[in-house]
Amino acid sequence: MQHEFKFAGDTVEVTVARDSQTWHLGDLECQIMADGRLKLTVNGVTKFAHSTKVGDVWWVHIDGHVFCIEKTEAGSNDDDSQGGMIAPMPGKIIDVLVEQGQSVTAGDLLLVMEAMKMEHRIVANVDGVIGVLKLKAGDQVQQGDVLVEISE
Amino acid sequence: MQTGNLDLVKYMVSTVLVANRGEIACRILRACSEAGLNSVAIYANNDKESMFVELATKSVELVGETIGETYLDQQQILDIAAKHGADAIHPGFGFLSERADFARAVLEAGITWIGPSPLAIEMMGDKMTARKTMKAAGVPVIPGEEIDFEDETKMIEAIVQASTRVGYPLLLKASSGGGGKGMRKVENPDNLVESIKGARREAIAAFGDGRVYIERMLTGSKHVEIQVLADTHGRVIHLGERECSVQRRHQKVFEESPCPVMTTDLREKMGKAAVMAAKAVNYEGAGTVEFLLDSTGEFFFLEMNTRIQVEHPVTEMVTGIDLVREQLRIAAGKPMSCGQLMMRGHAIEVRLYAEDASNNFLPAIGPLAVFRPPTGPGIRLDTGVREGDMVTPNYDPMLAKLIVWAPSRAEALQRMRRALDDFVVLGTTTNLRFLRELCDHEDVVSGATDTTMIERIWPNGWSPQFSSEILNAALMVAGVSESAGLHNVQATQSSADDGPPSPFQSLTRRYP
Numbered sequence: 001m002q003h004e005f006k007f008a009g010d011t012v013e014v015t016v017a018r019d020s021q022t023w024h025l026g027d028l029e030c031q032i033m034a035d036g037r038l039k040l041t042v043n044g045v046t047k048f049a050h051s052t053k054v055g056d057v058w059w060v061h062i063d064g065h066v067f068c069i070e071k072t073e074a075g076s077n078d079d080d081s082q083g084g085m086i087a088p089m090p091g092k093i094i095d096v097l098v099e100q101g102q103s104v105t106a107g108d109l110l111l112v113m114e115a116m117k118m119e120h121r122i123v124a125n126v127d128g129v130i131g132v133l134k135l136k137a138g139d140q141v142q143q144g145d146v147l148v149e150i151s152e
Numbered sequence: 153m154q155t156g157n158l159d160l161v162k163y164m165v166s167t168v169l170v171a172n173r174g175e176i177a178c179r180i181l182r183a184c185s186e187a188g189l190n191s192v193a194i195y196a197n198n199d200k201e202s203m204f205v206e207l208a209t210k211s212v213e214l215v216g217e218t219i220g221e222t223y224l225d226q227q228q229i230l231d232i233a234a235k236h237g238a239d240a241i242h243p244g245f246g247f248l249s250e251r252a253d254f255a256r257a258v259l260e261a262g263i264t265w266i267g268p269s270p271l272a273i274e275m276m277g278d279k280m281t282a283r284k285t286m287k288a289a290g291v292p293v294i295p296g297e298e299i300d301f302e303d304e305t306k307m308i309e310a311i312v313q314a315s316t317r318v319g320y321p322l323l324l325k326a327s328s329g330g331g332g333k334g335m336r337k338v339e340n341p342d343n344l345v346e347s348i349k350g351a352r353r354e355a356i357a358a359f360g361d362g363r364v365y366i367e368r369m370l371t372g373s374k375h376v377e378i379q380v381l382a383d384t385h386g387r388v389i390h391l392g393e394r395e396c397s398v399q400r401r402h403q404k405v406f407e408e409s410p411c412p413v414m415t416t417d418l419r420e421k422m423g424k425a426a427v428m429a430a431k432a433v434n435y436e437g438a439g440t441v442e443f444l445l446d447s448t449g450e451f452f453f454l455e456m457n458t459r460i461q462v463e464h465p466v467t468e469m470v471t472g473i474d475l476v477r478e479q480l481r482i483a484a485g486k487p488m489s490c491g492q493l494m495m496r497g498h499a500i501e502v503r504l505y506a507e508d509a510s511n512n513f514l515p516a517i518g519p520l521a522v523f524r525p526p527t528g529p530g531i532r533l534d535t536g537v538r539e540g541d542m543v544t545p546n547y548d549p550m551l552a553k554l555i556v557w558a559p560s561r562a563e564a565l566q567r568m569r570r571a572l573d574d575f576v577v578l579g580t581t582t583n584l585r586f587l588r589e590l591c592d593h594e595d596v597v598s599g600a601t602d603t604t605m606i607e608r609i610w611p612n613g614w615s616p617q618f619s620s621e622i623l624n625a626a627l628m629v630a631g632v633s634e635s636a637g638l639h640n641v642q643a644t645q646s647s648a649d650d651g652p653p654s655p656f657q658s659l660t661r662r663y664p
Contacts, residue, residue: 001635005627014631023635025628032636042625049625051633052521052578058630059521064573064588065618067626068581071634089515089545094353115545119354120514143517143545 005058006070085122085148087141091115098148100133110148113141128152165240165264165484166190169233170208172244173223174536175552176460177204180242183476192238194229196222198546203536210236219546223247226254230261240264240483246548249459250277250330266483268382268458272433276456280327280365286453289432291425294444294452296322296367307364308348314366315344321371324348326355327363330455332402334358337369370444372602375399376411376451377442378426379467381478382435383488390423391471392495394440394463397601398590400513405583405606406590407463408500409470411445412561412599422451429456438464438479444603462503462553465534469499469557498564499557502572502587504535506549509586510615515549518542521579526571530557530564543580551582561599565591585616 002015016025023030030040038049042063049062058069095112098104104124111122131149141147167190170180177193181204184191193208196216205211212232214222222228224247233241241258243249243266252270259265267273276282280298287293297314301307315322315338324347326334334355336347348364356362379391395411396404410419426441433456440461442454464475471494478488506516523539535552537543543551556571558564572588590596595605606614632638 001631003631003634005630007623007627012627014627016628016631016635018635023628023632025624025631028625028628030628030632032632032638036638038629038632040625040628042621047625049629050522050524050576050578051629051638053633053638054519054521054579058633059578060626060629060633061522061576061578062626062629063622065585065616065622065626066578066582067623067630069627069630071630089517114357115515119350120512 004072006072007067011072012069085110085125085146085150087113087143087145087147089115089143091120091141093135093137093139093141093147094119095137096133096135098130098133100130102130104128104130104150111135113147122147124150126150126152165480167192167209167236167238168240168242168266168480169194169229169236169238170204170242170244171223171229172242172247172249173199173202173204174547175534175550176244176246176462176536178207178536179534180244180460180476181207183474183480187477187480189480192232192236194223194232198544202541203538212236219247226251226257230257230263233258233263234261238263240266240480242266242479243459245457245459245462250457252277264483266437266479268436268439269434272435273458275433276458278327279325279329279455280363282455283365283453285432286429289428291429291432291453292451294367294370294454297365299363299365302363304349304352304362307352307362308345311348311364311366312344315341318366318368321369323367323369324351324364325367326351326359326361327365328359328361329355330457334364335402370446370452371604373397373444373446374411374413374601375404375442375454375603376414376422376445377440377454377461378422379461379464379475380426380430380435380439380441381475381482381488381490382430382437382439383482384436384485385487387488388427388430388435389488389490389493390426391467391473391475391490392493393419393422394466395601396463397603398596398605399603400509400606403503404463405503405505405587406500406596406601407466407502408498408561408564409466410495410498412601413445418445418449418451425451425453429453437482438475462550463501465532465553465555466499466501469532469555470495470497472496497557497559498561499555500561500564500568501553501555502568502590503550503583504552504554504575504577504587505583506543506551506580507583508581509583510613512613513583515545516543516581517545518580520551520577522576524574524576525552525554526574528571530567531571532556551577551580565597586614589614589617 005012016023047063051060056071060067091113094114098110105127108124113120128150168184169192170177181191190209193211195205196214216222248254252273255265256270283293299310321339324336334351336351338347351364352362374397376393376395382388393411394409396407398406429441440457443451445451507513520541525533532555556567558567569591
């Protein structure tokens, strides 16, 4: 079976084949255990992985690492408006340091917001120009709100 | 109803109200149960499913929405204590634990306060007063100056003047501060005024008190604190040290006892200073005197925390003393049960936070879809959550404290690595991997830890290191899980109305 995933911004196609109780991907082999864990051999060492899906994201724990792997529909190209800066959690805007139309470079401080009584600095993730910016100091934002758009 | 421990009942403590939530509420409620005491838990509506609520003899819901209307509502808590026959209140840490006005109100209501006197809390809680008190008691303090202005303009003027005497880099600290709030590191004069404003703003928001003072930033020093215990029979002792140098955003993440560079001589000196500090404010109960220890072995008073501390388990593991149990004994008027100080082996605690260590340690939220702590000899987990709980932005993002004990430091580190590798948390981003990589860093391995090491090791932020083999295996696990339809958790956890929207919509975004 072929699946399209997104990991760390990259689209990855994963094709797994099943042969009785064993799944294959290249020379990797994997079995599903009775308790839902997955048993596989990496570099000759047996590992037991946990996985769970929340929303569209598979959370995978293997060998002390956690990976968040998003299931995407093959062919769809929902490029996440790469310059959108999203409120990481509900909070209050403390300071707005940029204006609409201003050019910024990645790493520039754009906004200061307060959440959980700590100040968080929102900095530009790309070089570009600030798009529509309606926020001002004192505004409350919800998690997932677009704080500022940057067009490249 | 439990029959109660006769020894404790005799001294008028039979029912303890725990004015806290989460992990520390669980810790205290269990200690009450073990001491044969009845307990009352109080909880806000958004905590009604939380673990601590299940651990009390009786649990009472607080009326109100915000933290101010619930866990910080002194009158409501006192009313509940009266109504449900609580004759003692344990404040835990955070919330009302260092509020002298609350301690006073508790005592005035005829209820035992499990902690030091309101006066001791006041003297240590105001950092500028504490500095002055310690100087008077002969305890060394960090070079710096108290600033006696509340007005912003005058404060800025006074700090700018003081800065030339104190020197750079320096630290601005809120006089009512704690937990890194209202604190700013200033590297050079260019950022001073902006930093003063930021510190003051944060201090006003967090504590309602914008007073800020100035201290020299002692770079490369260790954070070493001494646990003290004082009873009402005149005995004041110390229980050795904890080193908590490894901090991010001024919050501790990795704590251990003993301190790797401690000597018997230095422990005696620091212990003596800590006991002097406690005696200077007629301390009662469990407290912690924090010091900065520089590379020459000189140490300076930082502050005293007048409550049980987050990292108290490492002291418990190496001394064998149950600090919360001792708090209960002391509050009941009994002499402490500790004999001569005996430290055995090595203990390490790490704090598991719901946060994105690869993104400036930003707090994270989400479901604890899988939560499987490690087990085995020498492993202790203090937590207030279990699998299926939601991590919300309502409270502190600390999920658990993982503590290990082993005969030596090297073995304790090995045990911690194994425990962290075995700890499975899925559904919410945590700092587990960050902690795991920390355990491999040469400065942690050698014990050369200092308070600025995280910024030094990862000046541009941390990001996880993994091999392509592990990533490929993880992708295969996702592919097989998807094909087999494993563990399909509904995205909409149809729980509390204030439940946050799924955080996963933003997973691929970056907030550097």
